Amino acid sequence: MSEPDIGHAGSSHFDEMTGLLYLEQQLDDMHSKIVAEHSAGCPACRELLRVLKNETVWLRDAIVADDESIPARLVGAPVRTMAPWGWLATLGFGAAGAYTLWSGVIQPWVTQASNIGITQGNLMTMLFFSGAFWNGWSDVGTAVKFLAMITLGVVAAWALRRYFRRQAGTAAVMGMLGLAILAPVPAHAAETVHGNPSYTLPQGQEIKTDLFVAGDHVLIDGTVDGDLVVWAHEVEVNGQVRGDIIAFTQELRMNGTVGGNVRAFAESMVLSGPVGRNVMGFVRSVEVDEKSTIGGSATLFSRDVQLNGPIKGDLLAMAGTMEVDGTIGGNVKVRGEDMRIGSTAQVGGRTQFEGPKQPEIAAGARLASPVEMIMRKATPTYSTWTYYWHQILRWGAAFLLGLVLFLLAPAIFLDASNAANKVGLAMGIGLLFLVGIPVAVIIACVTIVGLGVGITTFLIYLVAVYMSQVFVGEWLGEKLLGVGVGIGPVLARLALGLAILRVIRVIPFLGPLSMWVVIVWGLGAYVLTLHKRMRHQVATASA
């Protein structure tokens, strides 16, 4: 028998490596022949081959064993769609259900609690919106709570995704909530009307409850005892609404009387009648004429605002052009491009304007105090070296944060940048959390958990928002430099990605837009990563 020239030097037997390669038919013919001949005459090597062969079978059996059924989530074939109906349905049903929950359960409960003196509203106002000026936000607060419930509904749906993996399941669950809107709520019923295509509540008729109406042209000449919630092309109110008006419309004309608040999401809004409480509008063009009176405060996000009628409370506005000719009992705080205070205007409190130029104040205007001007710089000073130095510093700060994060939690860092690959999902989730968390924090501060949790959450949220650029930067770097392994490539990717983001950031118009995209995207990637890890931990704990 010839001694094999393969294997362990100084031994008459071949080694384990050679045995394995022989069994796996990876040796060339000559070496295979040598091993075969040797093992035929060598019991020890024959025994080695036998146990290695058994080990292969043992390993293969263990590895290919069908011990786990396919998860329910994977039952259906994945399909990439631009607008998953399940999530849209979830959002819609969630919103409807949340509103019902809010108006039918939470709000009456809060009212009852408030009646017996249990409320944290004042504390929140003091902490977040201190000063009499911000009293106007108490109105915003209600709308914020409403939005919060919608957001929380969607967040809850997302969190429950683990249990309802398929979108249809989630939609169905949220749909159950949505159906609640059809159920009669004691002492809080509502009438729902669909215009054909328009709807008119004639003069002399009265709706004793809330009125939900959708139509092309909605005309309210009669009386609505509760709230009026309307989706329409045009809305005209000549009668009386004793509750609030919530309008989603192109044009809102309010010539009648509103006992509560007006909240409008519209192209234009003209108020020609009295409003008992506050006005809040996301409206392109707002006109409050002389016949109108706003009993509370006005909070406006608009391009053009003309105020001729009196506002008893404060005015808070972000507006392109603001013209004030009426009386404002409280403070005025305006941020915009252009402000004119007419000769018939009166302001009982402080007047503050933030913009690129001084407001025009007519001679006859009566202001309780001089206008406090905050001059806003129109564009960054590209010609100064300090501007670029600051950009470098900002890049350095972001890189440092990324470095620390990578060293402390490399798995989260890399998983989050990997999750940024799911662009659509990450941005959707990011947007949800970007909006939802502040709202949830306010709710936590006011009603549910408490101030400490709320503020802590908010601080973490701010850090996460800042960190978002790190994940997107790493993702961008990877796209350009490839997937290198090791600390060096990771940091190189991060540095390059952040540098590119910083360069984009300084481009006029594109820069601010890119900042929001990066925040939404990176935040979503981070949330996806945390969710995945939490899911894994829960699964591990329950196993």
Next chain:
Amino acid sequence: MERRKTAGEMNSTELAELLSRVRAGDSDAWGELYRGYAPAIFRFCRRALPSREDAEDATNEVFMKVRQKLGTYDSSRPFTAWLYKVASNHCWDMLRRRRIRQDLETGDVETLPLEHPDPGQLERLQEEHTSKEVRAGLDKLPDRARMALVLRYFGDMSYDEIAETLGVRRAFVGVLLLRARHQLREILQGGAESAREATAGGKL
């Protein structure tokens, strides 16, 4: 009534026809293909990746890739092999992104014991451990070692394919496999010894 064949049971002609329908955008055909192969790909991903959650995500993503890349599939090669190739590339890519220090997993050749292992001990190990314990041990292996075993014994990949997937020289694949076996033996032996010690100490 004759039971309809699943994609996994189809002969090459039937499979080719199914793939043509998928390429043409037939969603039913895509569903059929998915149902036929998703369980196997999920199991493959489950073995290759450290957690079930990762395997679920990976399975979904692998099939999204399959749908995108189906045009590049060479029908002269077995479809299953191509599918496993896509899956293995994806899984390895996932693991690579997470891995930070490659140098911890190199230098294997010098540390490999070259003597014959004790056949008796190896047989005892095989007798004492169930498939479930082997799979649990597999989860504890370093990524590359686990991946090598899975590619070889689940994916039935050649050494060339393993080398290409893992980005190593072909000559290194055997070393990787043997090293993985050694590490698995050590993990299982460690568990068995702990159990024996615990029993001896009256802990169980």
